[in-house]
Amino acid sequence: MEIKAAEVAKLRQMTGAGMMDCKKALVEANGDFDRAKEIIREKGKLVAAKRADRETSEGAAIAKVNGGKAIVVALGCETDFVAKNAEFQALAEAIAEAAIANFPADKDALMACVLADGRTVEMAVTEQTGKTGEKHVIVAYETVEAPFISAYMHKITGKLAAVVGFNKAFDEQVAKGVAMQVASMNPVAVSAESVPQSVVDAELKTATEKTKEELVQKAVDAALKKAGINPAHVDSEAHIESNTAKGWLTPEQADQAREIIKTVSADQATKISEQMVANIAKGRLQKFFKEQTLEEQGYQMGDGKTAVKGVVKAADAEAKVLCFKRVSLTD
Numbered sequence: 192m193e194i195k196a197a198e199v200a201k202l203r204q205m206t207g208a209g210m211m212d213c214k215k216a217l218v219e220a221n222g223d224f225d226r227a228k229e230i231i232r233e234k235g236k237l238v239a240a241k242r243a244d245r246e247t248s249e250g251a252a253i254a255k256v257n258g259g260k261a262i263v264v265a266l267g268c269e270t271d272f273v274a275k276n277a278e279f280q281a282l283a284e285a286i287a288e289a290a291i292a293n294f295p296a297d298k299d300a301l302m303a304c305v306l307a308d309g310r311t312v313e314m315a316v317t318e319q320t321g322k323t324g325e326k327h328v329i330v331a332y333e334t335v336e337a338p339f340i341s342a343y344m345h346k347i348t349g350k351l352a353a354v355v356g357f358n359k360a361f362d363e364q365v366a367k368g369v370a371m372q373v374a375s376m377n378p379v380a381v382s383a384e385s386v387p388q389s390v391v392d393a394e395l396k397t398a399t400e401k402t403k404e405e406l407v408q409k410a411v412d413a414a415l416k417k418a419g420i421n422p423a424h425v426d427s428e429a430h431i432e433s434n435t436a437k438g439w440l441t442p443e444q445a446d447q448a449r450e451i452i453k454t455v456s457a458d459q460a461t462k463i464s465e466q467m468v469a470n471i472a473k474g475r476l477q478k479f480f481k482e483q484t485l486e487e488q489g490y491q492m493g494d495g496k497t498a499v500k501g502v503v504k505a506a507d508a509e510a511k512v513l514c515f516k517r518v519s520l521t522d
Contacts, residue, residue, distance in 0.1 A: 262287065
């Protein structure tokens with residue numbers, strides 16, 4: 192059947208799809224607009240399925256605050272070209288508006304939210320996938336509830352956003368600075384006490400293993416130096432072979448180094464003080480807390496030395512960070 196240009200334009204206005212896609216859909220649907228719209232949506236699903244394994248490191252991260260509630264959501268795509276498109280940015284904004292208006296509990300609930308144009312978020316994302324030929328996906332969605340909330344969005348890249356909840360309203364500039372801190376420094380938790388136990392256990396295990404390795408290596412290096420062998424020349428089998436070939440080690444020194452490494456490592460491993468290892472590992476865990484928890488990090492919008500909790504307290508003795516959420520398309 193003949194499809195008129197006005198009909199194609201009407202479907203394009205309804206769906207936002209390209210002119211050729213609209214014409215093909217109308218031809219396939221024999222002029223039925225409802226069926227044509229469904230065909231365009233199905234095309235989006237097909238494209239999404241074909242590109243399911245593609246990375247979506249481009250896109251838009253948006254934070255919104257409404258009273259004591261806040262959301263932060265990231266809509267991802269494959270290329271910077273699509274991410275900067277006005278239609279893509281408008282969709283990301285529409286999704287964020289729907290999120291703050293409905294405050295869905297999770298990503299699945301967000302996908303079911305209805306946008307101002309009557310489409311669900313899922314439908315809109317699928318259709319946009321079909322129109323651009325690129326994978327589109329909600330990369331992250333987080334919520335925060337608190338008496339006072341500050342938000343930050345990285346305007347240059349548009350791919351990073353954070354929201355921070357406080358127990359009370361106080362200096363907005365400091366609160367905004369804390370939100371920027373979360374965005375830039377990516378802390379693992381508010382305080383040492385709020386770090387998940389699984390993270391603490393993993394860090395302590397790593398610190399313990401690293402400490403034992405260093406103590407053993409220290410003993411090996413001392414033995415190598417005593418034998419007149421540079422430890423840097425024998426720190427791996429590949430280096431031993433390479434440095435022997437270069438003449439930096441004699442074959443006898445290479446064999447001697449291998450024997451020292453083997454015997455001293457085994458001997459030192461049995462002599463290590465477990466209490467000393469535990470103490471050193473505990474110190475390393477405390478360093479982790481200082482570097483990776485928000486309250487203990489140096490405030491980057493200040494001198495970088497004063498801890499965030501000190502900056503907040505100086506602004507208001509009763510103010511305290513309760514929670515935060517951060518989303519990024521580049522991490």
